[in-house]
Amino acid sequence: MDKIFSTATYKERRAQLKKKMGSGVLLFLGNEESSSNFKDNWYPFRQDSTFLYFFGLDMPGLTAVIDVDQEVEMLFGDNLTTEETIWQGLHPPLSDLAIKVGVEKTKPKSEIAEFLASLSDRPIHFLPPYRPENSQKLASWFNKSLQEIPSMVSVEFIKAVVSLRSIKSDEEILEISKAVNISVSMHKKLMQQAKPGMKEYELLGLVTGEALSHGGNVSFPPIITIEGQILHNHNYSNTLLEGKMLLGDFGAESAMHYAGDITRTIPVGSSFSDSQKEIYQIVLNAYQTAVAALRPGIRFKEVHLLACKKLAEGLKDLGIMKGNLDEAVDQGVHALFFQCGLGHMMGLDVHDMEDLGEEYLGYTEDLKKSSQFGLKSLRLGKELEKGFVITIEPGIYFIPKLIDQWQAENLHSDYINYEKLAQYRNFGGIRVEDGYLITETGSRLLGEPLEIEIKDLEQLREKQSNL
Amino acid sequence: MDKIFSTATYKERRAQLKKKMGSGVLLFLGNEESSSNFKDNWYPFRQDSTFLYFFGLDMPGLTAVIDVDQEVEMLFGDNLTTEETIWQGLHPPLSDLAIKVGVEKTKPKSEIAEFLASLSDRPIHFLPPYRPENSQKLASWFNKSLQEIPSMVSVEFIKAVVSLRSIKSDEEILEISKAVNISVSMHKKLMQQAKPGMKEYELLGLVTGEALSHGGNVSFPPIITIEGQILHNHNYSNTLLEGKMLLGDFGAESAMHYAGDITRTIPVGSSFSDSQKEIYQIVLNAYQTAVAALRPGIRFKEVHLLACKKLAEGLKDLGIMKGNLDEAVDQGVHALFFQCGLGHMMGLDVHDMEDLGEEYLGYTEDLKKSSQFGLKSLRLGKELEKGFVITIEPGIYFIPKLIDQWQAENLHSDYINYEKLAQYRNFGGIRVEDGYLITETGSRLLGEPLEIEIKDLEQLREKQSNL
Numbered sequence: 001m002d003k004i005f006s007t008a009t010y011k012e013r014r015a016q017l018k019k020k021m022g023s024g025v026l027l028f029l030g031n032e033e034s035s036s037n038f039k040d041n042w043y044p045f046r047q048d049s050t051f052l053y054f055f056g057l058d059m060p061g062l063t064a065v066i067d068v069d070q071e072v073e074m075l076f077g078d079n080l081t082t083e084e085t086i087w088q089g090l091h092p093p094l095s096d097l098a099i100k101v102g103v104e105k106t107k108p109k110s111e112i113a114e115f116l117a118s119l120s121d122r123p124i125h126f127l128p129p130y131r132p133e134n135s136q137k138l139a140s141w142f143n144k145s146l147q148e149i150p151s152m153v154s155v156e157f158i159k160a161v162v163s164l165r166s167i168k169s170d171e172e173i174l175e176i177s178k179a180v181n182i183s184v185s186m187h188k189k190l191m192q193q194a195k196p197g198m199k200e201y202e203l204l205g206l207v208t209g210e211a212l213s214h215g216g217n218v219s220f221p222p223i224i225t226i227e228g229q230i231l232h233n234h235n236y237s238n239t240l241l242e243g244k245m246l247l248g249d250f251g252a253e254s255a256m257h258y259a260g261d262i263t264r265t266i267p268v269g270s271s272f273s274d275s276q277k278e279i280y281q282i283v284l285n286a287y288q289t290a291v292a293a294l295r296p297g298i299r300f301k302e303v304h305l306l307a308c309k310k311l312a313e314g315l316k317d318l319g320i321m322k323g324n325l326d327e328a329v330d331q332g333v334h335a336l337f338f339q340c341g342l343g344h345m346m347g348l349d350v351h352d353m354e355d356l357g358e359e360y361l362g363y364t365e366d367l368k369k370s371s372q373f374g375l376k377s378l379r380l381g382k383e384l385e386k387g388f389v390i391t392i393e394p395g396i397y398f399i400p401k402l403i404d405q406w407q408a409e410n411l412h413s414d415y416i417n418y419e420k421l422a423q424y425r426n427f428g429g430i431r432v433e434d435g436y437l438i439t440e441t442g443s444r445l446l447g448e449p450l451e452i453e454i455k456d457l458e459q460l461r462e463k464q465s466n467l
Numbered sequence: 468m469d470k471i472f473s474t475a476t477y478k479e480r481r482a483q484l485k486k487k488m489g490s491g492v493l494l495f496l497g498n499e500e501s502s503s504n505f506k507d508n509w510y511p512f513r514q515d516s517t518f519l520y521f522f523g524l525d526m527p528g529l530t531a532v533i534d535v536d537q538e539v540e541m542l543f544g545d546n547l548t549t550e551e552t553i554w555q556g557l558h559p560p561l562s563d564l565a566i567k568v569g570v571e572k573t574k575p576k577s578e579i580a581e582f583l584a585s586l587s588d589r590p591i592h593f594l595p596p597y598r599p600e601n602s603q604k605l606a607s608w609f610n611k612s613l614q615e616i617p618s619m620v621s622v623e624f625i626k627a628v629v630s631l632r633s634i635k636s637d638e639e640i641l642e643i644s645k646a647v648n649i650s651v652s653m654h655k656k657l658m659q660q661a662k663p664g665m666k667e668y669e670l671l672g673l674v675t676g677e678a679l680s681h682g683g684n685v686s687f688p689p690i691i692t693i694e695g696q697i698l699h700n701h702n703y704s705n706t707l708l709e710g711k712m713l714l715g716d717f718g719a720e721s722a723m724h725y726a727g728d729i730t731r732t733i734p735v736g737s738s739f740s741d742s743q744k745e746i747y748q749i750v751l752n753a754y755q756t757a758v759a760a761l762r763p764g765i766r767f768k769e770v771h772l773l774a775c776k777k778l779a780e781g782l783k784d785l786g787i788m789k790g791n792l793d794e795a796v797d798q799g800v801h802a803l804f805f806q807c808g809l810g811h812m813m814g815l816d817v818h819d820m821e822d823l824g825e826e827y828l829g830y831t832e833d834l835k836k837s838s839q840f841g842l843k844s845l846r847l848g849k850e851l852e853k854g855f856v857i858t859i860e861p862g863i864y865f866i867p868k869l870i871d872q873w874q875a876e877n878l879h880s881d882y883i884n885y886e887k888l889a890q891y892r893n894f895g896g897i898r899v900e901d902g903y904l905i906t907e908t909g910s911r912l913l914g915e916p917l918e919i920e921i922k923d924l925e926q927l928r929e930k931q932s933n934l
Contacts, residue, residue: 034501036513037724037815038822039597041687043510046503086806086869089697130506132599136613146603201682209676215668215704220508230556237682257504339553348504355505402553 003256004056004100005171011102013054013164018068020160025069025119027126028054029134030062030077044217049348049355050127050161052257056101062094063112063137064103069122074105076112113141125154127161130355158356165353166345166361167387173437173446175258176347176389179219180435180447182252183260186210187450190224190248191460194240196268200224201236203248211252219259219350222250228265228429229397231340242269245276245428249393251350259350261391262450263433270461275427277454279396282314283430284452286394290342294384294392294436294443299367301381304342307394308334308374315396319420328415335374336406336416337398343391344379346435351379352389388438389446395431398424470723471523471567472638478569480521480631485535487627492536492586494593495521496601497529497544511684516815516822517594517628519724523568529561530579530604531570536589541572543579580608592621594628597822625823632820633812633828634854640904640913642725643814643856646686647902647914649719650727653677654917657691657715658927661707663735667691668703670715678719686726686817689717695732695896696864698807709736712743712895716860718817726817728858729917730900737928742894744921746863749781750897751919753861757809761851761859761903761910766834768848771809774861775801775841782863786887795882802841803873803883804865810858811846813902818846819856855905856913862898865891 004010017026030051033042047058055064055075063076075098080091094106107115116124124142129135129149139146168176186207194203203224211218225233226240228247240246246268251260265280267273272280290307312334315321320337321328328334345352345361353361362380363369370376380390403425405411407418435446451457471477484493497518500509514525522531522542530543544561552558561573574582583591591609596602596616606613635643653674661670670691678685692700693707695714707713713735718727732747734740739747757774779801782788787804788795795801812819812828820828829847830836837843847857870892872878874885902913918924 031504034503034510035597036501036510037498037516038818038820040821041817043501043503044688049504082868082872086866087697087699089694089700089702090868130502132603136599136603199682202680205676205678205680208679209672211672212675213669213672215666221511227556230554232554233556235556350508351505353505354507399553401549401557405549 003058007100007102009169009171010054010056014066014073014102016164017054017160018066020163021068021125021156023069024123024125026066026157027116027124028064028066029126029129029137030055030057030064031060031131032133033060034131047257049257049353050165052348053161053165055103057097058257061109063109065115072105073103074107075103076107076109076115078109116141123154125157126152127157128153128355128357155360158360162353162356162360165347167385168347168389168437169387172258172347173389175254175256176260176435177447179216179252179254179258179260180262181260182211182214182216182254183219183250183262184448184450186250186252187248187262187264191264191266191451191457192464194246194266194268195464196240196242198240199236200226200238200240204236207248207250214252215255216253216257219251219253219261222248224248224250226268226428228395228431229399229427230429231397240268243273244268245272245430247429247431249431249433253350257348259346259348259352260447261346261350261433261435263393263431264450264452264457265430265432266457267461270464271458272454275424276430278318279427280430280454282311282318283394283396283432284454285314286310287392287432287452290392290394291436291443294390294438295441296384296386296438299381299383300343300362300390301367301375301378303384304375304378304381305329307342307392308338311338311394311396319417320424321415322417323415328412331412331415332372332374333412333415335372336402336412337396338394339374339377339397339399339402340395341378341380343393343433346389346391354379384438386438386440389435390438391433391435393431393433395429397429397431398427400425470525474567474569476636476638477521477523481533481540481569483631484521484627485533487630488535488592488623490536491590491592493533493624494583494591495531495533496593496596496604497522497524497531498527498598499600500527501598514724516724516820517632519815520628520632522570524564525724528576530576532582539572540570541574542570543574543576543582545576583608590621592624593619594624595620595822595824622827625827629820629823629827632814634852635814635856635904636854639725639814640856642721642723643727643902644914646683646719646721646725646727647729648727649678649681649683649721650686650717650729651915651917653717653719654715654729654731658731658733658918658924659931661713661733661735662931663707663709665707666703667693667705667707671703674715674717681719682722683720683724686718686720686728689715691715691717693735693895695862695898696866696894697896698864707735710740711735712739712897714896714898716898716900720817724815726813726815726819727914728813728817728900728902730860730862730898731917731919731924732897732899733924734928737931738925739921742891743897745785746891746894747897747921749778749785750861750863750899751921752781753777754859754899754919757859757861758903758910761857761905762908763851763853763905766848766850767810767829767857768834768842768845771842771845771848772796774809774859775805778805778861778863786884787891788882789884790882795879798879798882799839799841800879800882802839803869803879804863805861806841806844806864806866806869807862808845808847810860810900813856813858821846851905853905853907856902857905858900858902860898860900862896864896864898865894867892
């Protein structure tokens with residue numbers, strides 16, 4: 001099995017977790033197979049990331065327990081029956097697998113409920129379930145209703161896991177870099193093969209195939225669209241039209257389930273129009289400003305606002321924004337064009353630890369999330385630390401519906417030139433994105449660099465159109 | 468929207484269903500988004516097939532009701548909020564979509580529970596849920612525990628749906644043929660590109676990419692393995708070795724979610740060994756025997772047994788089986804080599820309607836499923852009818868663990884030459900599979916023919932190895 005780290009890695013991670021928790025019983029729910037259109041037609045199995053982080057075993061039907069006080073670690077799961085081995089082939093028994101991740105005690109699945117009951121009134125910590133079958137397990141084990149489960153989640157456990165998983169080890173950074181490099185190769189394929197007349201879904205096939213060909217998968221449903229202004233777009237039915245831009249936001253998950261996530265916006269034809277170049281350069285300037293600001297100790301919210309200011313400056317140069325830009329950014333005016341956050345953490349999940357809750361992951365007691373339109377979509381606000389892996393993904397999106405809404409209310413008209421803006425109504429959207437590691441003194445791009453400058457992208461596209 | 472049939476099609480299907488049911492209220496649960504490693508990281512959405520069949524709408528969050536007595540048809544679902552349209556783009560309102568499938572009444576999701584309660588003691592029919600979130604919905608609407616739901620399922624409703632969905636219309640056959648043709652193209656790519664030294668997952672990427680490139684997806688998790696004797700094999704980590712065979716069992720789902728499902732077994736190198744050829748030809752003979760027997764009125768169980776007999780004859784010629792083959796097949800001796808069923812229905816699901824229960828789908832009051840090893844894995848036993856779409860997939864699998872088990876018990880030693888069999892212990896497995904439509908007088912291969920004869924496969928592989 002080359003898909004797990006060393007035994008020592010998992011033991012060390014659990015030792016740190018136990019130290020942080022101090023006492024109590026920790027319950028880890030692995031994931032189950034997930035049915036698509038009938039019970040046995042499954043989506044590709046995806047293990048829970050926290051389970052992978054502490055126990056490494058990448059298969060359905062497992063539950064783990066750490067009893068911090070008794071120093072006991074246990075895996076609950078079933079071996080294949082004789083009949084099952086006929087259909088599924090021979091697999092090592094759970095006890096052998098457990099040893100590989102440093103766990104000495106295994107028990108059949110059927111004993112979990114009884115085991116948990118035997119703990120009587122000792123505190124049992126678990127994390128927020130995000131799959132219905134895991135909520136059902138918890139409800140059944142604790143003899144509670146499904147509605148009661150969310151309030152039983154352990155904030156202490158969440159915080160301990162977040163503090164460990166947030167700081168990536170060298171071996172994790174290597175895995176993330178692998179995922180990023182596959183993501184780069186997915187983007188290169190798209191840049192080489194996209195051409196006018198194609199359907200977006202043809203490119204979905206191309207990049208998904210590339211991800212799978214490396215033994216992993218995509219890290220999230222790819223966005224591949226000529227309607228880049230639609231931020232949550234999982235429609236792939238458009239035809240690529242000359243003159244339009246193609247926004248590709250996708251990445252690979254490595255065989256060990258670490259994520260990559262890259263966005264590029266390229267011309268469907270061989271070159272950008274002048275106006276596309278202008279907006280692209282504004283986005284790229286914001287990206288570079290943000291990257292230059294990355295270092296331990298700076299709040300990511302501050303980096304976000306630096307990027308927003310840079311976007312606003314560019315838009316002012318074009319006559320779309322106007323007035324005092326510090327005031328404008330303070331009031332969130334830029335969010336008419338950049339409605340979302342500058343980035344997110346990345347690791348075993350593409351939005352790392354999103355299941356554990358943004359308030360613990362991206363914010364702190366001292367820094368709560370803003371409710372301002374734009375800022376409220378910033379997943380990460382808190383101070384960066386050495387070892388964080390984050391994405392930087394500024395963009396400019398002209399969303400006709402949102403423009404109409406603001407204009408109808410004459411919103412922020414001191415800072416927005418609605419007349420000029422009307423020219424951009426059907427412009428679309430541009431985003432660029434890469435993953436960065438926070439280092440001692442600043443940051444480092446993860447993986448191999450992928451073309452991002454206008455001239456480099458056009459050169460690549462030019463080559464393609466000559467084929 | 469070219470991804471739905473005509474309004475008349477859906478109205479007619481529902482009219483037939485109402486006629487069959489006679490009275491009562493029919494409840495159809497659409498599927499929801501399915502979370503992978505955190506709530507908003509979704510697997511590709513897959514609508515429930517029965518929902519697609521009667522209501523055609525391919526999006527999450529819908530529930531439909533037919534009140535047979537009151538002649539009312541209703542769709543429950545929510546339109547995007549203004550904020551959602553900013554992120555997701557403009558979508559037609561549910562009422563417009565409903566009209567396209569001939570449904571005039573729509574209501575918000577929040578009104579379902581109240582609506583169902585208002586029916587007081589009228590019978591409400593629903594189908595077996597196979598996703599946990601849909602079980603939870605039912606439990607909540609009917610104020611029952613999750614455990615009570617299975618016993619509340621309507622057998623009458625199941626039977627009515629099975630009787631309609633089993634007979635494929637011309638437009639459905641066209642869609643299945645599209646799916647089969649994409650499946651053929653997936654197989655051709657694999658046959659052209661597989662070569663010694665590759666990893667199985669590279670081919671997984673190749674064929675999945677091809678399926679997605681046609682606007683659909685794979686119809687089930689592909690089996691691509693040099694260990695063809697492992698019947699349920701979703702591991703892709705082996706390296707392709709010269710001398711081995713590669714078994715590929717996969718297919719596409721068309722953009723409208725109809726399935727294709729084809730299996731071929733090819734040499735990893737450019738040609739089969741003599742012994743591989745011998746076993747392959749036996750499997751192919753069984754395939755041809757089965758296909759020749761297909762016609763309305765014949766029980767599929769009989770076709771299965773004809774194929775088993777043919778397999779046994781071939782194995783007897785090789786000296787692996789011996790004795791009276793009618794007796795041997797009657798006692799299920801062939802199941803040491805062919806442990807599973809000859810085929811299954813295919814349509815909107817690759818194992819069509821498997822969620823509705825094999826006892827209603829594949830068997831009847833007069834023909835119950837056998838419990839004999841081998842036959843108990845035959846999903847379809849009943850009489851074929853014109854309009855059925857089925858697969859034919861015989862195979863020979865040498866499973867060391869199973870051979871050891873039988874030999875240890877000296878099982879069926881009148882019919883098995885265990886000494887001769889020992890030579891085949893590490894042979895692997897071979898399967899071939901295509902989809903057939905039952906016609907007035909016999910059957911018709913669905914889609915374009917794909918190479919299946921030894922010489923044709925070798926010719927294709929020869930070409931590849933010369934590249």
